[in-house]
Amino acid sequence: MGKTIAILVARLIFGGLFVMAASFKFMDMGATAGYIAAAGFPLPLLLSWIAAFFEVGLAVALLSGAFFSEASLAAGVYVIFLAFAFHGPNRWEGNQAEFGFFVDHFTFLAGLLFAFAHGPGEKLSVNLGLLRRPA
Template identity: 80%
Template sequence: MARTIAILVARLIFGGLFVMATTFKFIDMQATAGYIAGAGFPFPLFLAWMAAIFEVGLAAAFLTGAFFSEAALLAGVYVVFLAFAFHGPSHWEGNQAEFGFFVDHFTFLAGLLFAAVHGPGEKLVLNLGVKQLFVPAPIA
């Protein structure tokens, strides 16, 4: 029972973080686009919308368990990208907190990798994944 509770709490935390990130983007998409532009990326409004849509998908996967391991791996790549793009070494000079933000992304990555390997648990899960799409069901 404790294992099930821990897994569900972890899924709620992962899902909740991406729901919060998405909510902030939808509340002020222009501010998100400005932040993206400030990092030097082209087409910042388009990228802000793509990030919000991607994060909605991640949140849905974590909260439902559908495509859970795949989502955890994609989220891990995304989190490392965000670490380098927005908090990487070029941001550390003059702002030591940026280094802390950078490192925090890797602790998040560790949790995502652990989740990807262990899956969404057995309770409150839509058991969907890429593997299930391509592996034929056993014939009864």
């Protein structure tokens, strides 16, 4: 019972973080585009919309358990990309908080890799995915 509760809470945390991230983007797409442009990426508004919908997809997969392992792996790659693109070593000088943000992404990655390896659990999970575990 404890393992099931822990897995469900972890899925709620993962999904909730991506719901929150997508919500912030949808609430102020211009600000997100500005942040992306400031990091030097082209087509910042398009990338903002892509990121928001990608995060919605991750949230749905992580919350429902459908394509959970695939979503966990994709989210891990995304999180590390974000760490280097927006909080990487070129931003640490004179701003210790950026280093903290950078490191936090790796703790998130650790959880996502664990989720990838172990799957969404047996309870309240849609059993879909290319990397589906046998029941």
